[in-house]
Amino acid sequence: MIDTETPVVLTAVTKKFGSTTAVRAVSWAPRRGRVTALVGLNGAGKSTLMRVMTGLVKPTEGSVSVVRGRRPLSAMIEAPALYKGLTVRRNLQIHRVLTGASRADAAEVTELTQIGDMLGRRVGALSQGYRQRLAIALALLGDPAVLLLDEPTNALDPEAIVHLRALIRGVAARNTAVVVSSHQLRELEGTADALTVLHDGQVLYDGPFTSFVGSPSLRVRALDPEGTRKLAELLPADGVRTDLRGEALHAVPDGQPVDDLARRVFAAAAEAGIDLVEVSHISPTLEEAFHTAISGARA
Numbered sequence: 195m196i197d198t199e200t201p202v203v204l205t206a207v208t209k210k211f212g213s214t215t216a217v218r219a220v221s222w223a224p225r226r227g228r229v230t231a232l233v234g235l236n237g238a239g240k241s242t243l244m245r246v247m248t249g250l251v252k253p254t255e256g257s258v259s260v261v262r263g264r265r266p267l268s269a270m271i272e273a274p275a276l277y278k279g280l281t282v283r284r285n286l287q288i289h290r291v292l293t294g295a296s297r298a299d300a301a302e303v304t305e306l307t308q309i310g311d312m313l314g315r316r317v318g319a320l321s322q323g324y325r326q327r328l329a330i331a332l333a334l335l336g337d338p339a340v341l342l343l344d345e346p347t348n349a350l351d352p353e354a355i356v357h358l359r360a361l362i363r364g365v366a367a368r369n370t371a372v373v374v375s376s377h378q379l380r381e382l383e384g385t386a387d388a389l390t391v392l393h394d395g396q397v398l399y400d401g402p403f404t405s406f407v408g409s410p411s412l413r414v415r416a417l418d419p420e421g422t423r424k425l426a427e428l429l430p431a432d433g434v435r436t437d438l439r440g441e442a443l444h445a446v447p448d449g450q451p452v453d454d455l456a457r458r459v460f461a462a463a464a465e466a467g468i469d470l471v472e473v474s475h476i477s478p479t480l481e482e483a484f485h486t487a488i489s490g491a492r493a
């Protein structure tokens with residue numbers, strides 16, 4: 195339901211392009227005052243989801259509700275449309291008039307994005323990082339409830355990325371719901387509060403960023419590689435999620451403590467007469483958690 199906390203709400207949204215389903219039955223509502231990372235591999239459906247939110251693309255099924263207001267939602271999905279022959283100041287003036295924003299608002303976004311020193315420069319002569327800052331300043335005019343940024347770090351150097359991260363936090367602190375897409379989880383670690391993992395058009399995870407990695411899992415190796423493979427076949431029958439990675443087996447607890455899982459691994463190995471050489475705890479990295487989520491969806 196639309197409320198002051200969730201200014202845009204997607205309900206069972208599906209988007210098809212011919213025979214391709216880009217987004218499948220997604221119900222989702224990013225929150226105000228938070229940075230939500232929208233992460234998925236190439237083709238996962240991130241841009242389509244953002245386009246559906248803006249109204250640029252009509253959902254095939256489902257609905258999108260957006261809070262009423264002067265500028266409910268603002269998006270930077272493709273290379274920002276800037277007047278390259280004009281100065282930064284003129285670009286700001288034109289967008290201020292177009293969005294009906296006040297001079298005070300323009301001054302505030304100039305300050306927030308730290309483009310004050312560039313006001314007299316022609317946009318065509320700006321670095322990529324400063325163009326990005328200007329584009330975000332323009333997107334913030336009129337104080338939108340939601341700001342969508344599609345892969346905003348593309349083509350930025352490390353210093354510009356650091357600045358952009360701080361800027362994104364600053365925008366959320368204005369009580370905007372900020373959604374930032376990326377195909378790399380790690381890029382948004384420490385910047386995003388919430389995480390939505392999209393895969394093949396579906397939401398695989400939607401929750402706090404810090405909870406995504408979850409509890410440790412087990413790395414299991416038998417004396418004989420054939421034994422490891424056999425365990426990989428046996429354990430799923432016991433309700434355990436397994437994944438063969440190289441010579442080792444990765445067993446993920448489904449809610450139970452990892453030590454209980456270890457006991458089940460030992461019991462299954464003993465029963466099948468498999469000699470184990472390694473059963474160790476591993477704390478997953480972000481990439482492993484992502485891989486596990488995706489392989490769970492494919493299973």
Ligand SMILES: Nc1ncnc2c1ncn2[C@@H]1O[C@H](COP(=O)(O)OP(=O)(O)OP(=O)(O)O)[C@@H](O)[C@H]1O
Nearest residue numbers: 211214216234235236237238239240241242243377
């Ligand atoms: N206009 C379109 N016409 C046909 N197919 C499309 C269109 N837009 C997207 N798709 C398809 O929908 C799927 C999702 O694409 P989308 O661009 O939303 O993914 P993405 O997660 O943003 O990917 P990337 O990280 O590569 O930008 C892909 O299979 C893509 O080819």
